[in-house]
Amino acid sequence: MSNKYKTIHEFEFNLICEYFSNMERQGPGSPEVTLKALSFIDNLTDQSLIADIGCGTGGQTMILAQHTLGQITGLDLFPGFINIFNHNARKLRLQNRVKGIVGSMDNLPFQKEELDLIWSEGAIYNIGFERGLNEWRKYLKTGGYIAISESSWFTDKRPAEINDFWMNAYPEIDTIPHQVAKIHNAGYLPVATFILPTTCWTKHYFAPKVIANDIFLDKYAGNKTAEKFIASQCYEEELYRMYKEFYGYVFFIAKKIEL
Ligand SMILES: C[S@@+](CC[C@H](N)C(=O)[O-])C[C@H]1O[C@@H](n2cnc3c(N)ncnc32)[C@H](O)[C@@H]1O
Numbered sequence: 001m002s003n004k005y006k007t008i009h010e011f012e013f014n015l016i017c018e019y020f021s022n023m024e025r026q027g028p029g030s031p032e033v034t035l036k037a038l039s040f041i042d043n044l045t046d047q048s049l050i051a052d053i054g055c056g057t058g059g060q061t062m063i064l065a066q067h068t069l070g071q072i073t074g075l076d077l078f079p080g081f082i083n084i085f086n087h088n089a090r091k092l093r094l095q096n097r098v099k100g101i102v103g104s105m106d107n108l109p110f111q112k113e114e115l116d117l118i119w120s121e122g123a124i125y126n127i128g129f130e131r132g133l134n135e136w137r138k139y140l141k142t143g144g145y146i147a148i149s150e151s152s153w154f155t156d157k158r159p160a161e162i163n164d165f166w167m168n169a170y171p172e173i174d175t176i177p178h179q180v181a182k183i184h185n186a187g188y189l190p191v192a193t194f195i196l197p198t199t200c201w202t203k204h205y206f207a208p209k210v211i212a213n214d215i216f217l218d219k220y221a222g223n224k225t226a227e228k229f230i231a232s233q234c235y236e237e238e239l240y241r242m243y244k245e246f247y248g249y250v251f252f253i254a255k256k257i258e259l
Pocket residue numbers: 024025026027028029053054055056057058059060075076077078081103104105106120121122123126
């Protein structure tokens with residue numbers, strides 16, 4: 001069954017982004033979970049500089065902005081997401097301290113040790129968990145925080161179908177203890193780790209997809225690539241419902257320490 005469907009990486013980036021533009025969030029998460037992760041961070045003031053890397057249209061960034069006082073830069077590779085991000089910031093009257101910019105997470109436009117907090121929900125996989133942790137660390141002040149959500153295995157062994165799917169989509173997925181060790185080895189003190197509740201997938205991710213699917217299939221009626229893309233999205237959802245005790249998203253909060 002796994003060969004019948006392409007993974008998301010095999011579709012054109014613009015097509016993926018257009019589809020996800022019709023959703024408030026582009027990955028599993030929720031306002032409650034963003035605030036829970038934020039509750040572990042104690043160094044923020046109105047002078048703080050915060051970056052949200054792979055921010056998408058900014059669902060989580062706006063929540064973060066409403067509960068912090070500093071300057072927030074949201075960065076994403078896709079200009080369409082950044083347009084929506086900046087529109088949302090203006091709508092919420094946050095534009096003076098929340099700015100979306102187009103850029104790539106492998107070449108960040110920040111100064112060394114200028115950031116108090118690096119946020120990234122469901123996006124670090126684009127350069128890989130370990131690489132992101134290591135490369136982004138230099139932009140953080142000592143004592144600054146990193147808060148990342150990432151896909152994780154919940155068990156050491158799992159059924160072949162779900163294992164094969166992830167080995168094809170993102171072979172760097174790992175178990176939580178291994179991910180915590182990677183955080184520690186990269187020069188951070190792990191502060192908190194928690195699993196996102198299943199509603200972050202079902203209510204906040206899969207339910208809005210029903211509408212996004214309709215809009216997309218309506219616009220691209222008869223387009224085989226678009227139909228295959230939606231089929232791959234539905235397959236991902238089916239896999240989650242079948243195998244959710246074996247994997248999910250985990251939030252990792254950690255503090256930069258001197259090496
Ligand atoms: C799964 S989405 C998560 C978006 C958002 N953080 C959320 O939780 O709703 C991953 C995001 O990473 C962005 N992305 C992919 N490659 C990137 C790169 N090299 N640099 C910056 N952003 C990237 C995508 O455009 C997308 O917005």
